[in-house]
Amino acid sequence: MLRNHPQLKHILSRAGWYLLTFLVAVTINFFLPRLGDANPVDAMMAKASSGLDTKSAREKEDAYLKEFGLVEIDPQGNVLRDAAGKPQRTSLPVQFLRYLGMSLRGDLGTSILQHPKRVSEIIKTALPWTLCLQLPTIIFGWIFGNLLGALAAYKRGVFDRGFYPLALLASAVPAFCVGILLVYVFGITLEWFPAVGGYDDGLIPTMSWAFLKSASYYYVLPFLSIFLIVVGGQAIGMRSMCIYELGTDYVKYAKLLGIRESKILLYMFRNAMLPQLTGLALALGSMVGGALITEMIFSYPGLGMAVLTAIQGNDYPLITGCTLLVTVCVLIANFTVDILVGLLDPRIRAAQAGAR
Amino acid sequence: MKLFRGLLKSPAFLVGMTLFLGTLLIAFLAPLFMNIDPHRRVGLPFMPPSSEHWLGTDHMGIDMVSLLVAGLRSSLHVGFLAGIVATIVGTLIGVYGGYKGGLLDDILTVGTNLFLVIPSLIVLILLSSSLEEGRSLSLIALIIGCTTWTWSARAVRAQSSSLRSRDHVNLARINGYGTFGIVMLHILPYLLSYIFMVFILQTATGILSEASISMLGLGPYDSVSLGKILNEAIRNEALTDGAWWAFAPAMVLITVIAFALYVLNTSMEGIFNPRLRK
Numbered sequence: 001m002l003r004n005h006p007q008l009k010h011i012l013s014r015a016g017w018y019l020l021t022f023l024v025a026v027t028i029n030f031f032l033p034r035l036g037d038a039n040p041v042d043a044m045m046a047k048a049s050s051g052l053d054t055k056s057a058r059e060k061e062d063a064y065l066k067e068f069g070l071v072e073i074d075p076q077g078n079v080l081r082d083a084a085g086k087p088q089r090t091s092l093p094v095q096f097l098r099y100l101g102m103s104l105r106g107d108l109g110t111s112i113l114q115h116p117k118r119v120s121e122i123i124k125t126a127l128p129w130t131l132c133l134q135l136p137t138i139i140f141g142w143i144f145g146n147l148l149g150a151l152a153a154y155k156r157g158v159f160d161r162g163f164y165p166l167a168l169l170a171s172a173v174p175a176f177c178v179g180i181l182l183v184y185v186f187g188i189t190l191e192w193f194p195a196v197g198g199y200d201d202g203l204i205p206t207m208s209w210a211f212l213k214s215a216s217y218y219y220v221l222p223f224l225s226i227f228l229i230v231v232g233g234q235a236i237g238m239r240s241m242c243i244y245e246l247g248t249d250y251v252k253y254a255k256l257l258g259i260r261e262s263k264i265l266l267y268m269f270r271n272a273m274l275p276q277l278t279g280l281a282l283a284l285g286s287m288v289g290g291a292l293i294t295e296m297i298f299s300y301p302g303l304g305m306a307v308l309t310a311i312q313g314n315d316y317p318l319i320t321g322c323t324l325l326v327t328v329c330v331l332i333a334n335f336t337v338d339i340l341v342g343l344l345d346p347r348i349r350a351a352q353a354g355a356r
Numbered sequence: 357m358k359l360f361r362g363l364l365k366s367p368a369f370l371v372g373m374t375l376f377l378g379t380l381l382i383a384f385l386a387p388l389f390m391n392i393d394p395h396r397r398v399g400l401p402f403m404p405p406s407s408e409h410w411l412g413t414d415h416m417g418i419d420m421v422s423l424l425v426a427g428l429r430s431s432l433h434v435g436f437l438a439g440i441v442a443t444i445v446g447t448l449i450g451v452y453g454g455y456k457g458g459l460l461d462d463i464l465t466v467g468t469n470l471f472l473v474i475p476s477l478i479v480l481i482l483l484s485s486s487l488e489e490g491r492s493l494s495l496i497a498l499i500i501g502c503t504t505w506t507w508s509a510r511a512v513r514a515q516s517s518s519l520r521s522r523d524h525v526n527l528a529r530i531n532g533y534g535t536f537g538i539v540m541l542h543i544l545p546y547l548l549s550y551i552f553m554v555f556i557l558q559t560a561t562g563i564l565s566e567a568s569i570s571m572l573g574l575g576p577y578d579s580v581s582l583g584k585i586l587n588e589a590i591r592n593e594a595l596t597d598g599a600w601w602a603f604a605p606a607m608v609l610i611t612v613i614a615f616a617l618y619v620l621n622t623s624m625e626g627i628f629n630p631r632l633r634k
Contacts, residue, residue, distance in 0.1 A: 021470050028474070032482040168622070172615035174564050176571050177607040180586070184595055184603075195595070282472060282507070289477030293568055297590070311485055311572055319485055323478045334473055 010342045018335050025327040029320050030099050034092065108321035113313040119321035122306060127325065129198055130302035134291045137223055138284070141230025146276055148231065149238025150269055153246065164239065170232025175290030178225040179297035186221060193221050196299040222298045226291045237279055241272040274345050281337040285330050292326065359549075362627045369627070372619035379613050383428045386421075394418060394426040394580045402599040412601040414585070415592035423580055424605055430581040431563050431610070434497040438562030441501025443508060443555040450512025451539055451547070455520055461513075468509045476503040477568060484574040493576045500565045501558075508554045515550055519543050549628045553621050560617035567610050582606045 090098075102109070108119035148167070152160045187195025194200075200214040245251060245268045254264045295304025303322050310318035363369045386392060396418065403413040411420035453464035471479075483499050484491060519525060519542075528542045544551075563582075569575060570583025571590075585606040589595070594602035 020466075021473055024470050025474050028479060029482065032479070033486045035483075035486045168618060169611075169615055172560075172618045173611045174567055174614065176568065176586070177611055180590070180595070180603060180607060184600065188595055188598065285473060285475035286477070289475045289568070292477065293571055296571070307481065308572060311481070311574060314485075316485075319481065323482055327474055327478055330475055331473060 007342065011339055014335060014338050014342070018331050022328065022331055025331070026100060026103055026324065027096075029324045029327070030096050031092075033316050033320055103324065108324070109317040111310075111315055111318045113309065113315040113318065119317050122318060123303070123321055123325055126301060126303045126306045126322075129300060130292075130295065130304065131329075133219070133222055133295065133300060133302060134226065134288060137226045137291070138230055138287055141227045142234050142276075142280055144227075145231040145234025146238045146273065149235035150242050150265075150272065152235065153239045153242030154265060154268075160239075164236075167232045167235045167239070170228055171236055173229065173232075175226065175229050176293045176297055178228055179222070179294045182221045182225050183297060194218050195221075198299075198301040218300075222294055222300055225294050225298075229290065230287060233283070234276065234280075238272060238276055241275055242268060245272050274341065277337060277341050277344070281334050281341070284333050284337070288326060288330050359627055363624065366623045366627060368619050368623035372616045372623060375612055375616035376620060379428065379609065379616070380432070383425065383432055386425045390421070392422045392425050394422045396422075402594065402597055402602060404599075405601055411605055412599070414602050415588065415594065420601055420605065423585055424582075424609065427580045427582040427585050427606065428609055430493050430576065430579045431566060431583070431613070434493055434500065434566040434581065435559045435563035435613070437494060437497035438500040438504065438565065439555050439559030441498060442505040442558040442562070443551060445501065446505035446508030446554065446558075447512050447547075447551055449505070450509040450514075451516045451543060452535075453509075454513040454516030454518075455539055455543055456535065457517065457520065461517075464509075465513065468506050468513070471503075472506040472510065476506070476565070479503045480565065480569050481572065481574065484569060491574070491577050493579050493581070496566060496569070496576055497562065500562050500569075504558060504561050504565060508558055511554060512547065512551065515547055516543055519546055549624070553624050553628070556617050556621045556624075560614045560621075563610065563613055563617075582610050 106120060108123065111117050111119050111122055114122065148163070152163045152167075183195045186192045194217060198215060198218050199211060200218075251264060251268060254267065292302075292304035292307065294300075295302045296308045299305055303326060307319060307322045309315070310322060397416060398419050399409065399413045399417045401413065401415050401417050403409060403417070405412045409419050409421065411424065414420055414423060449464050449468065453461040453468075480499060480503050483503070484496070487495070487499075525538060525542050528538050533541070566575070566581060567583030567586065570581055571587050573587060573591075575581055575584040575587060586603055589599070589603040589606075592602075594600075
């Protein structure tokens with residue numbers, strides 16, 4: 001049945017691959033934080049047990065142990081204990097299976113720092129900020145960077161000589177340095193834009209005009225700092241890609257045929273775009289990582305800030321929840337790019353047709 | 357030899373090399389001429405630059421020049437160690453998979469692509485936050501190396517699989533060389549210049565990754581690094597106090613090293629890659 005739908009087959013095989021990647025990501029997310037001896041309940045008890053007598057401290061510990069799924073419980077909901085009275089620990093594989101089930105249901109556990117609050121709740125308020133900041137920035141940065149790179153490759157001369165070192169510098173500057181520089185110059189010294197935060201104090205995030213106005217004002221600096229870096233990196237890649245395309249036979253042939261410059265440029269651009277799109281899929285992970293750190297510098301109320309506070313407070317459930325979500329977002333973005341490549345690349349189309 | 361003369365003629369290479377050697381000189385010669393002690397308080401917090409303390413003091417009143425030199429040394433240490441680890445892991449996986457082909461190559465490729473897609477910063481965060489105690493400089497370098505090898509494995513694999521069916525490799529196989537011998541004697545030498553370029557980029561990645569992770573507060577516990585200087589400066593509100601000397605020099609140093617390494621890499625690519633050579 002699939003034979004007649006090569007596109008669908010491509011999409012399904014990619015989907016299968018990404019499902020595998022997701023499973024690996026969940027596994028890493030579960031096991032890496034458990035490599036050390038750090039245990040969320042010990043961390044919480046250190047904070048909560050002061051001023052409690054042994055009995056109530058023990059009750060509290062039991063409640064926490066149950067909440068984080070670290071111990072076996074009997075049908076009545078009591079913690080099972082061994083002969084010495086110590087709580088029976090759930091084995092790691094069982095914990096992992098439970099964690100897997102919970103994550104698939106969207107339940108990421110409870111935060112330690114903001115205790116009764118669910119991790120999924122915290123993420124739900126942070127995620128829109130991150131998406132609104134990073135998605136447009138990366139897309140526009142990619143488009144603009146590619147246009148600039150193609151232009152530099154085509155024009156060469158003075159424009160290229162000035163542009164190339166600048167772009168190289170922009171791609172070498174770490175994301176957070178641009179962020180710090182913008183905060184210092186435009187936020188603190190010149191006071192053109194607010195330096196930190198996502199919206200004015202005292203406003204409540206709603207779809208009101210006042211809130212949107214304030215939020216877009218705060219948007220400028222973080223947007224710029226991520227944008228500049230994406231543009232620099234992409235422009236360099238596109239430039240060398242286009243220089244290579246300029247030397248190929250089809251461009252020479254087209255020139256000999258006397259085809260208009262603008263038309264040749266269009267052909268070249270189309271051919272150089274595809275590797276750039278594949279490149280985007282590979283670079284997304286590091287771009288998102290850099291953007292997360294930028295968010296922290298601007299104290300932007302997104303996932304980056306959530307990760308930072310979680311790390312500072314040893315809030316393991318929140319750390320793993322955020323990292324898992326970031327990974328999932330990157331995977332979804334990658335999947336989209338992959339499908340786009342499949343739809344656009346004539347070679348993949350031909351291979352699919354040939355496989356029929 | 358001709359290649360090296362070509363390198364010395366390329367202005368990009370000279371610029372990159374000068375910048376890079378400059379940072380090395382600062383890191384290794386400065387301690388000979390001045391008293392570098394990144395722990396001793398010499399003045400008030402956030403003192404502006406003066407003739408006594410060229411770059412002022414940080415939030416604890418420690419001389420910034422001392423901090424920067426010590427930080428630069430640890431950043432270079434992390435960068436090189438991470439670069440070596442990542443290059444070795446990536447090259448081994450890439451060369452072996454690319455030469456062998458078949459099922460093993462498929463498995464290695466799938467594994468590489470998996471970790472290429474999962475953001476390495478995420479793995480870094482997870483690993484370092486689980487190692488709460490005892491995050492030494494070398495351990496951090498090791499962790500960084502183990503999370504950033506993926507794209508070098510991918511690049512090396514592509515190169516080595518193109519060498520696989522060359523005549524000289526076939527000849528070696530007919531003559532009875534084993535996989536190890538062929539890889540060591542007939543594939544690796546051809547990739548050396550390429551692997552060296554990979555190493556330069558991996559070192560840059562290592563330095564930038566250390567800075568990123570220190571910015572998160574997951575830096576080394578036992579030493580100063582450039583990322584840690586930035587982290588401390590921001591946490592102690594150097595930005596709002598207008599104490600630019602507490603963060604700007606560290607930023608410049610990180611950028612200069614990364615820029616120098618990138619420029620070195622592109623200039624070498626222009627010389628080593630016959631297609632780009634004019």
